[in-house]
Amino acid sequence: MKLHSLLFTGALLILSSHSAFAQSVDFVEPKNGATVTSPFKVVFAVTGMTVQPAGDMTANTGHHHLLINAENIPSGAVIPADEKHIHFGKGQTETVVNLPPGKYKLTMQFANGAHQSYGSQLSKSIDVVVK
Numbered sequence: 001m002k003l004h005s006l007l008f009t010g011a012l013l014i015l016s017s018h019s020a021f022a023q024s025v026d027f028v029e030p031k032n033g034a035t036v037t038s039p040f041k042v043v044f045a046v047t048g049m050t051v052q053p054a055g056d057m058t059a060n061t062g063h064h065h066l067l068i069n070a071e072n073i074p075s076g077a078v079i080p081a082d083e084k085h086i087h088f089g090k091g092q093t094e095t096v097v098n099l100p101p102g103k104y105k106l107t108m109q110f111a112n113g114a115h116q117s118y119g120s121q122l123s124k125s126i127d128v129v130v131k
Contacts, residue, residue, distance in 0.1 A: 023048035025064075025110050025124045032126040039098040040130070042066065044088075044108050049122070054089030056113040062122075064088045065115070066095065067107035075119025079111055087115065099130045 028043035030036050044064045052061040067073070070084040079085050088095065110122035117123075 023060075023118075023122060025108050025122050027106070027108060027124060027126050030126070030128055033128075034126075035129045035131055038100070038130050039096045040128075041094060042097050042106070043094040045093075046110055046122070049110060049118075051091050051093060052113065053091045054087070054113055054115065058113075062110050062112045062118065063091055064093065065109045065111055066097070067109055068097075068099070069105050070107065072107060072120060072123055072125075073109050073111075073117035075117055075121075077117050079109060079115045079117055081115075089115075101130050104128050104130060 024047045026045045026047075028045050029041060044066075046062075046064070048060070050058075050061045051063055052058060054063055065073075065079050065088065066086040067079075068084050068086070073079050079087070081087055086095070105125055105127055107123060107125040109117055111117045
């Protein structure tokens with residue numbers, strides 16, 4: 001019986017540690033290091049969370065934000081709305097971006113319904129060159 005309890009406890013620990021890492025975000029396109037021509041398509045992905053419009057405060061939900069040459073947003077901080085911080089509060093998972101030629105750092109930041117960042121765990125940055 002003791003072995004059974006140990007195995008069960010071990011399985012629970014593995015499952016709980018796995019769920020801590022199951023949440024992530026990524027760029028479907030463009031890929032890191034890509035050279036693109038403006039306007040270009042940006043597609044977001046999220047794993048372990050559900051995309052919902054701004055205002056929905058259900059647990060494990062949120063929406064995407066695209067940061068252009070902007071600093072990461074710490075967990076719990078509200079993401080500003082300006083030309084460097086683009087909100088997708090309707091639950092969009094893709095957009096078309098028009099940028100002048102140059103090098104850019106694009107950061108996808110997932111946030112809750114009140115635009116509060118989930119922090120670095122749900123953030124991903126890539127570098128692109130616009131020709």
